Structure formats: C-alpha cells, structure tokens
Amino acid sequence: MTIGVDQRAAADTRQTLLDIWETEPGLYGWLATVDHKTIGIRYLCTAFFFLIIGGVEALVMRVQLAQPDLKVLSPDAYNQLFSMHGTTMMFLYALPMLSGFSNYLWPLMLGSRDMAFPRLNALSYWVFLFAGIFLYVSFPLGQAPNAGWFSYVPNASLAYDPGINMDVFALGLIFLGISTVVGSANFIVTLLRCRAPGMSVNRLPILVWGTLTASVANLLAVPAVSLACAMLWLDRRYGTHFFEVTGGGQPLLWQHLFWVFGHPWVYALVLPAMGIVSDALPVFCRRTLVGYTLVAISTVSTMVLGFGVWVHHMFATGLPVMSLSFFSAASFVIAIPSAIAMFAWIATIWTGKLQVTTPFLFFAGFIMLFVIGGVSGFMTASVALDWQLTDTYFIVAHLHYVLLGINVFPVIGGLHFWFPKMSGRILDDRLGKWTFWTMFVGFNAAFFPMHITGLMGLPRRIYTYPAAMGVGWLNLVSTIGAFVFAVGVLLFLINVAKSLRAGQAAGNNPWDAPTLEWATTSPPPVYNFATIPQVASRYPLWEDRLNEGEDRSVIGEAARDGMVLDRDKETIGVTPLDAEPNVVLKMPGDSVLPFLLSVGMLVLSFGLLLQAIWLVAAAAVCEFVLLALWLAPMPHDAVEKVEIYD
Amino acid sequence: MRSAVPLGFAAFSLAGCSSSPLGYLDATGPVGGPIARLGWGLIAISAGVCIVVGILLVIALWRGQRHADLEIKTVDDTAAIRWIGVGVAISTVFLIGAAVWTLVTVRQIRQPASATALSLDVTGQDWWWAVKYRGADPAQDFTTANQLVIPVDVPVQINLRSRDVIHSFWVPKLGGKMDMIPSRTNVTWLQADKIGDYRGQCGEFCGLDHAFMAFDVRVLSKPDYAAWLDRQLLPAAVSAGEPGFKTFMVRCAVCHTIRGTPAGGILGPDLSHFAERETIAAGLLPNTPDNLVNWINNTQTLKPGAKMPELHMLAAETRDVAAFLEGLK
Numbered sequence: 001m002t003i004g005v006d007q008r009a010a011a012d013t014r015q016t017l018l019d020i021w022e023t024e025p026g027l028y029g030w031l032a033t034v035d036h037k038t039i040g041i042r043y044l045c046t047a048f049f050f051l052i053i054g055g056v057e058a059l060v061m062r063v064q065l066a067q068p069d070l071k072v073l074s075p076d077a078y079n080q081l082f083s084m085h086g087t088t089m090m091f092l093y094a095l096p097m098l099s100g101f102s103n104y105l106w107p108l109m110l111g112s113r114d115m116a117f118p119r120l121n122a123l124s125y126w127v128f129l130f131a132g133i134f135l136y137v138s139f140p141l142g143q144a145p146n147a148g149w150f151s152y153v154p155n156a157s158l159a160y161d162p163g164i165n166m167d168v169f170a171l172g173l174i175f176l177g178i179s180t181v182v183g184s185a186n187f188i189v190t191l192l193r194c195r196a197p198g199m200s201v202n203r204l205p206i207l208v209w210g211t212l213t214a215s216v217a218n219l220l221a222v223p224a225v226s227l228a229c230a231m232l233w234l235d236r237r238y239g240t241h242f243f244e245v246t247g248g249g250q251p252l253l254w255q256h257l258f259w260v261f262g263h264p265w266v267y268a269l270v271l272p273a274m275g276i277v278s279d280a281l282p283v284f285c286r287r288t289l290v291g292y293t294l295v296a297i298s299t300v301s302t303m304v305l306g307f308g309v310w311v312h313h314m315f316a317t318g319l320p321v322m323s324l325s326f327f328s329a330a331s332f333v334i335a336i337p338s339a340i341a342m343f344a345w346i347a348t349i350w351t352g353k354l355q356v357t358t359p360f361l362f363f364a365g366f367i368m369l370f371v372i373g374g375v376s377g378f379m380t381a382s383v384a385l386d387w388q389l390t391d392t393y394f395i396v397a398h399l400h401y402v403l404l405g406i407n408v409f410p411v412i413g414g415l416h417f418w419f420p421k422m423s424g425r426i427l428d429d430r431l432g433k434w435t436f437w438t439m440f441v442g443f444n445a446a447f448f449p450m451h452i453t454g455l456m457g458l459p460r461r462i463y464t465y466p467a468a469m470g471v472g473w474l475n476l477v478s479t480i481g482a483f484v485f486a487v488g489v490l491l492f493l494i495n496v497a498k499s500l501r502a503g504q505a506a507g508n509n510p511w512d513a514p515t516l517e518w519a520t521t522s523p524p525p526v527y528n529f530a531t532i533p534q535v536a537s538r539y540p541l542w543e544d545r546l547n548e549g550e551d552r553s554v555i556g557e558a559a560r561d562g563m564v565l566d567r568d569k570e571t572i573g574v575t576p577l578d579a580e581p582n583v584v585l586k587m588p589g590d591s592v593l594p595f596l597l598s599v600g601m602l603v604l605s606f607g608l609l610l611q612a613i614w615l616v617a618a619a620a621v622c623e624f625v626l627l628a629l630w631l632a633p634m635p636h637d638a639v640e641k642v643e644i645y646d
Numbered sequence: 647m648r649s650a651v652p653l654g655f656a657a658f659s660l661a662g663c664s665s666s667p668l669g670y671l672d673a674t675g676p677v678g679g680p681i682a683r684l685g686w687g688l689i690a691i692s693a694g695v696c697i698v699v700g701i702l703l704v705i706a707l708w709r710g711q712r713h714a715d716l717e718i719k720t721v722d723d724t725a726a727i728r729w730i731g732v733g734v735a736i737s738t739v740f741l742i743g744a745a746v747w748t749l750v751t752v753r754q755i756r757q758p759a760s761a762t763a764l765s766l767d768v769t770g771q772d773w774w775w776a777v778k779y780r781g782a783d784p785a786q787d788f789t790t791a792n793q794l795v796i797p798v799d800v801p802v803q804i805n806l807r808s809r810d811v812i813h814s815f816w817v818p819k820l821g822g823k824m825d826m827i828p829s830r831t832n833v834t835w836l837q838a839d840k841i842g843d844y845r846g847q848c849g850e851f852c853g854l855d856h857a858f859m860a861f862d863v864r865v866l867s868k869p870d871y872a873a874w875l876d877r878q879l880l881p882a883a884v885s886a887g888e889p890g891f892k893t894f895m896v897r898c899a900v901c902h903t904i905r906g907t908p909a910g911g912i913l914g915p916d917l918s919h920f921a922e923r924e925t926i927a928a929g930l931l932p933n934t935p936d937n938l939v940n941w942i943n944n945t946q947t948l949k950p951g952a953k954m955p956e957l958h959m960l961a962a963e964t965r966d967v968a969a970f971l972e973g974l975k
Binding site: 074391458542 | 689707709717733745751
C-alpha cells in the first residue's frame with residue numbers, strides 16, 4: 001500500500017504502473033484486454049461501422065422512394081431494409097456509440113483508473129459485437145427481420161411471417177440486451193464507487209449525468225423488451241399464446257411491453273449525447289455551462305417523465321380516451337426539461353466568447369435541430385392531432401430530427417472534440433467545417449421535406465407511392481439530401497484517416513478544456529493517471545482562472561504526494577455522494593473469459609435459432625464452466641481490502 | 647403498366663377538392679375539421695418557436711464572436727439563469743395551452759352530436775377491406791368491399807375488426823386513424839359535410855402490400871344514398887347465359903361471392919355490384935374494363951404478394967370475365 005510521500009522518481013513510478021497495467025501484446029492480449037479505453041474505442045468503431053451499414057440501407061431505400069412507382073426494390077426487400085435500418089440504428093449504432101464515449105471517457109473524467117468491473121466491460125463489448133453479427137446473419141439469405149424495428153404482432157407471428165426472419169430479431173435482441181444490461185450496471189457502480197477523491201456528485205460532468213440516467217433507465221426498460229422477445233419466440237416456435245389471439249393472447253400486450261421499453265430507450269439514446277454538448281459546447285464559449293444544476297436536474301427529470309409517456313405510440317389503438325389524455329398531457333410536460341437544457345445552451349453561447357471550431361459548429365447546429373425535432377414532438381404529443389400524424393412521414397421527419405439531430409450531430413461533434421485525446425492528433429479543422437456544412441445541409445434537405453410529405457398524408461413504411469400523391473419532387477429532394485449527408489459522413493472518415501497519419505499533434509489539452517480527461521497525456525497512458533487526482537471543483541483545470549474558492553485540485557506532477565497505488569492493479573474507491581476515499585479496490589487483470597463467454601452466447605443463440613437441442617446443451621454447459629471459472633474465488637490476499645480512512 | 651394510376655388519383659384529387667388526396671390539413675366535417683384547426687394552430691406555435699429560437703441563436707452567435715480576449719473568467723450567471731426561467735415559463739404557457747386545446751378537441755370529436763343512424767362493420771385483411779351493411783333484419787345485410795358509401799351530413803359509426811394482422815382505418819379528409827386489431831372491435835365514427843369521393847388508406851404497417859391497401863369513401867346525397875342502398879339489396883343483375891358467367895363460376899367463385907348466383911367464396915371481396923365501385927384491388931387501379939383485364943392477367947406484378955393468384959386464363963376468358971363483372975351494376 002503506497003500512501004503518503006513517495007520519493008521515487010516519477011519516471012520509475014510510471015514504469016511500475018505500466019508494468020502492472022499494460023496488456024500483453026499479441027492475439028491473447030487483443031482478446032483479453034479489459035482496458036476501458038481500448039474497449040471504448042472498439043465500441044466507437046463498431047457502432048460507426050453499423051452506422052454506415054444502416055446508412056447504406058437508408059440510401060438504397062431513398063433510391064427506391066426517389067420517384068413514384070419505382071421498382072428498384074421488391075416490397076419484401078424494402079420491408080427487410082427498413083426493418084434492419086431501424087434495428088441497426090436504434091440498437092447497434094445509437095446506444096453503443098454513446099457507450100463507447102462513456103467507456104472511454106468516464107474513468108478519465110472521473111479520475112479513476114478503470115471502470116468498476118473491467119471484465120464485465122469487456123463482456124459487454126463482445127456481446128454487443130456478436131449480437132450485431134447475429135442480427136445480420138440472415139441478411140445475406142434474404143431472410144432478415146422484416147416486420148419493422150417495432151415488430152408488431154400478429155404481423156411478426158409465425159402465421160404471417162413464416163421464415164426465420166423474426167426468430168433472428170427476437171433472439172438477437174435478447175442477446176444484445178445482455179450487453180446493455182451488464183454495461184448499464186457497470187456504469188452505475190462505476191459512478192457510485194470509482195471516482196477520484198473529491199469528485200462529488202455536484203462536480204460530475206453532464207455527460208456522466210446523462211449516461212448514468214440512461215443506464216438506470218436501461219436497467220428498468222431493457223428487461224421489458226427482452227421478455228417480449230422471449231414471448232414472441234415462444235409463441236412462434238413452441239405454440240404459447242402470449243400474443244396469439246386464437247389462444248386468447250393479446251396483440252396489444254406486445255405494444256405495451258415494446259413501448260414501455262421503447263420510449264425510455266429513445267431518451268437513453270439522446271441524454272448522453274445532450275451531455276456531450278453540455279460539456280463540450282462551453283469550452284468553445286470560453287466559459288462554464290450556464291445553469292449546471294438546472295441541466296443536471298433536467299436530464300434526470302426527462303428520464304423520470306420518459307417512463308410515463310409510452311402510450312403516445314399507441315394513441316390510435318382504441319384505448320379509452322381518458323387514459324390517452326393523461327399520456328398526451330405527460331407528453332407535453334416532458335418538453336419542459338428539454339426547454340431548460342435548450343435555453344441553458346443558448347445562454348451559454350449568448351454570454352460566451354466564441355471560438356468557432358468544427359466541434360462548436362456541430363453543437364450549435366445541433367441546437368437548431370433539437371428545437372425542430374422538439375416542436376414536431378410537441379405536435380405529436382397532441383392525441384387528437386396524432387390520430388392524423390401517426391404513421392405518416394411527419395413521424396419519420398420527427399424521429400430523424402431527434403435521433404440524427406440529437407444523437408448523430410453531437411456524436412460527430414464529440415468525435416472531433418475527443419479525437420485528439422484518443423489519438424494524440426487533431427482532426428483537420430477546415431475539412432471538419434466542410435464535413436459539418438455538408439452534413440447539416442444534406443440532413444435538412446433530406447428530412448425537412450418529410451414534414452410536408454407527412455402533412456400531405458404520405459404513409460410510412462410503404463415501398464412506393466402513386467404520382468397523384470403529389471409528393472414525387474419532395475421525395476427527390478429527400479433522396480438528394482440523403483446522399484449529400486452521406487458525402488458528409490465520408491468526409492469525416494477521410495478526415496480521420498488523414499489526421500491519424502499526418503494530423504497536428506494535440507498535446508494534453510488542445511482546446512484548453514476544464515475537465516480531468518485533459519489533464520493526462522493524449523493518448524492517455526494505460527493507467528490513466530500516475531497519481532490519483534484530488535478534485536476540488538467542477539472545473540479542475542480552470543480553477544486558477546475562475547478563482548471561485550480557496551481549494552485547488554491536485555493533479556499530475558503536483559499530485560506526487562498523492563495516491564500512486566503501484567503495489568498491484570488497484571484504484572481508489574470512494575463514498576457514493578461526497579467521494580471521500582474509503583477503500584482501495586483490487587482490479588482484475590486481463591482475461592479471455594469475457595470473449596469466450598460471448599462466443600458461447602453466440603453459439604447458444606444459433607442453437608436456439610436452429611432449434612438444435614444438442615448445440616444449445618453443449619453451449620450451455622460451456623457457459624456454466626466459463627462462468628464458474630469467472631466466479632471462482634480468488635486467493636484471500638488478492639481480495640484483501642485496505643481501509644485508508646475510517 | 648400503372649400509367650392509369652395517376653389518372654385515377656387525379657380523379658380523387660379533384661373530387662377531394664385538394665392538391666393531395668390524403669392531406670388532412672384541409673379536412674372538414676365534425677371530426678376532421680377540429681383536428682385540422684388544431685393542426686394549423688400547433689404548426690403556427692411550432693413555427694413561431696423555431697423562428698424565435700433561431701433568432702436568439704443567431705444573435706447569440708453574432709454577439710459571441712465580438713470578443714478578442716478569450717481568457718476564462720468567472721461570470722455572474724444570475725441574469726442568464728433568470729432569462730432561462732423566463733423562456734421556460736413562456737414555453738410552459740404554450741404547452742399548457744396546447745394541452746388544453748388538445749383535450750377540448752378530443753372531447754369535441756369523441757362522440758357525434760346526435761346518435762349515429764348508420765353503423766358499418768369494416769374488416770381489414772391482407773390487403774383489402776370488407777364492408778358490411780346491417781339492415782333492419784338479417785336478410786337485409788349485405789357486404790361490399792373497398793368502398794364505403796355513406797349519406798352526407800349523417801354521423802356514421804364504424805365498427806373496426808381485423809381478420810389477420812393489425813391494420814388501421816384512416817380517411818384523412820374526414821378524421822384520424824383507428825387501428826383494427828385482431829380479437830378486438832374498435833369503434834370510430836365519421837361524418838362528411840360535403841358530397842364527393844374521399845380516399846382512405848391503411849395506416850399501420852401490415853406486410854407486403856401495405857402500400858396498396860387503400861379504399862374509397864363515396865359521400866352521396868340522402869336520396870342518392872337511399873337509391874344506392876335499394877340497388878345493393880337486390881341480387882346481382884346476372885344473366886347466366888353470358889360467356890363470362892361460366893368462366894367466373896369455374897375460376898373465381900371459390901374465393902368470391904356474387905349474391906344470387908352459386909358463387910359464394912369468402913376469401914376475396916364480394917363482387918355482387920362490382921361495376922359500381924370506383925377502384926379495383928383496394929384502391930390500386932381505377933375500375934375500367936382494361937384495368938380489370940390487366941389485373942386478372944398480372945395480379946402478382948401489379949400487387950406483389952396479393953392473396954389472389956395469377957390465374958393464367960386464356961385471353962378470351964379474361965375478356966369475358968371482365969365484361970361479365972363490369973356488367974354487375
């Protein structure tokens with residue numbers, strides 16, 4: 001245990017830490033690593049890959065819809081494409097992308113050395129990757145899920161969808177749900193325990209608030225959809241009657257289970273992204289966020305309210321008008337916390353001293369898209385008007401303004417912002433600005449006209465439409481816009497490729513940002529901080545300039561007297577609210593078990609899909625063995641915990 | 647092949663008095679009208695919010711770039727936070743206003759002012775609509791397909807059911823959607839205050855031919871409606887000697903009904919008074935002899951996945967069947 005004065009040279013300390021923390025090179029290390037930064041970057045790359053897949057699916061659909069009565073796609077192909085587009089973007093891009101940011105950034109922002117459960121973190125990534133592959137396994141066979149990402153029964157039941165399409169969907173989502181749930185549990189425990197001393201809850205970056213809120217929501221919401229998918233699969237393959245009307249089942253049960261998950265889920269897809277903006281936008285306004293406390297409260301209250309609005313997806317199902325009215329009113333109320341956040345961002349810009357960089361453009365552009373997506377949501381909250389709007393292109397416009405506007409724009413802005421930290425190099429700003437304008441113009445050209453086509457009555461999820469609808473030219477504009485947007489994404493990829501090779505070196509803190517992750521090197525060492533920082537304020541790197549109090553955070557070289565924890569793989573554990581250090585946590589080493597366990601789950605899923613009992617049994621036995629190895633008690637001295645404060 | 651479709655839709659457009667056959671912002675009647683007004687109101691509020699926030703953002707961006715000194719300093723945010731409070735307070739007023747307007751509209755349209763005199767059963771199925779009229783006694787019941795004929799200025803109750811998956815009944819110019827869910831009967835109502843033809847469309851994704859699951863609503867004057875009803879109550883005007891009659895009985899009667907003949911199939915639409923319908927194949931094509939021949943010959947090309955198989959009939963047979971059906975007034 002190393003506490004107090006450490007007289008060794010800093011270089012020696014770093015070498016010791018490196019020896020303890022570094023993953024061994026080679027294939028084993030690649031599969032076994034539990035470093036949150038490696039896992040975070042893997043999450044980001046994999047999610048971006050799925051963004052591209054889902055985007056290409058969208059482009060193919062936009063070609064089919066460019067003009068009336070086109071026959072580029074058969075209706076069956078179109079149905080598979082829009083189902084996979086939705087499933088990919090909602091499940092394989094949007095949340096994993098944000099998980100990538102949080103996995104990478106949390107320990108750095110919180111001044112810790114890793115997540116609370118590093119192996120669980122690795123498991124969460126591998127399961128996500130394999131579930132993504134599993135969901136695509138039937139795509140090349142022309143048997144991909146084809147009943148929409150919402151998969152309403154009975155259209156998704158065996159009688160009306162006899163292939164393996166929906167079995168892949170149901171089993172794939174259950175599989176993926178494991179990743180989401182263990183990831184969420186990991187975030188929550190990390191927040192409670194793995195922070196630097198002094199990083200009390202009122203000093204957390206808003207991104208941390210956003211991901212924490214989303215994680216709690218996911219723990220509550222994801223089981224609903226996993227259960228629904230299990231019931232769907234049992235209905236399809238084993239003759240149960242959860243939804244099957246001939247056996248007394250209820251199709252509406254599916255809708256309730258799906259949306260009681262689905263609506264909190266869409267908030268989970270935007271709150272961390274809003275957190276990215278709340279943290280990074282003020283840096284380019286050269287000031288702190290206006291109304292930190294208000295924004296943190298609005299984040300949490302959005303999620304709480306978000307659990308009470310799911311029926312607004314079901315306004316046309318014939319539920320009693322009285323209950324619809326409550327859900328309609330709740331859907332209006334949820335706009336209030338969003339308004340708080342929006343006014344806080346505008347006030348930050350208003351009172352700021354701007355540096356118009358690429359990330360700033362993405363965040364400022366995001367505010368406008370947030371407002372447009374917000375007011376179209378306000379219109380759909382109205383139960384009477386929604387009876388007309390629902391299932392038209394107006395909803396397509398709304399959800400893309402919300403999910404692209406509030407997720408993709410902050411994400412691309414955030415990638416520009418943290419790329420220097422991750423790679424040590426800055427993305428080219430000129431190319432970045434081209435990226436922003438191409439994406440912004442393309443996005444609005446693609447999706448704004450859909451408001452109008454929706455108001456003209458164009459239904460969603462139709463593979464073609466007649467010329468007399470009068471929406472042909474608007475759809476052509478949408479298609480052109482979609483391709484322009486795709487060019488923007490391509491420019492971003494070119495920028496990444498270029499800057500990785502020849503980008504300007506970043507230094508520790510290229511943006512002069514205030515939070516802890518900028519105190520360490522770019523890219524950070526595997527152990528993050530040579531000594532655990534001690535945090536004294538919300539903006540540790542701006543304290544001298546803000547001069548708000550007497551206390552100063554102790555970071556970097558100045559922290560050499562602090563906690564080095566170089567006896568073993570360790571980090572500091574703190575009390576949940578005030579972040580008083582009270583325990584040294586032993587961190588697990590690299591392990592190939594998460595990878596093997598995920599492979600086992602993949603095999604198990606295939607076994608269930610093919611209904612191959614022997615395969616299921618073999619995989620289940622392997623899983624039990626692997627779990628037993630994972631949970632096997634460690635030698636006593638390895639779990640010894642050292643109290644350092646009473 | 648589908649060059650006739652635009653013409654058909656153009657006819658609907660003219661009859662529907664609007665540029666877009668499914669546009670609902672110019673809806674009228676006691677259900678459609680209040681929703682359209684609410685729609686315009688909320689669009690106005692939304693546009694206003696976008697403009698105000700857009701202006702605020704532009705001013706903020708302009709103000710923020712005047713500074714040469716980018717040093718970080720402590721700023722007193724009391725005023726800024728007060729302005730956030732003002733913005734949120736104004737937003738809340740509009741939100742409450744919109745919520746109240748919504749609830750008032752719901753109350754206004756949930757039930758007709760007078761009792762419904764006419765009640766229809768509409769059953770959605772892949773991918774067409776069966777419409778059942780109930781008479782005073784069961785002998786006066788009859789079924790038609792893909793076309794609702796209703797009298798003007800009369801509230802009509804619609805009982806919605808589904809035979810397979812979830813569909814949604816939607817006549818944008820007359821009111822909002824109501825889902826048709828297997829094992830449930832959802833009840834909605836509509837009332838037209840103008841004579842004319844209105845377009846309906848399935849509003850819930852229902853599989854392969856969701857795009858081609860449309861129907862028509864014909865609104866007639868009360869005397870015209872009474873006359874139409876009388877004609878429907880008669881069996882089909884069939885002469886058994888027609889060449890098409892025999893072919894129909896052999897090739898089509900297993901799925902289709904023509905009242906007053908041996909044809910009694912229930913899988914496909916009832917064709918008893920087929921010649922009176924505006925469209926064929928659930929709004930796909932205008933009902934003309936040429937289109938009918940085309941439909942019988944190319945069912946799966948025109949509507950891929952439709953439950954009606956391609957019959958591979960001889961050209962003469964097809965022509966005879968089409969002529970026979972077009973004679974069913």
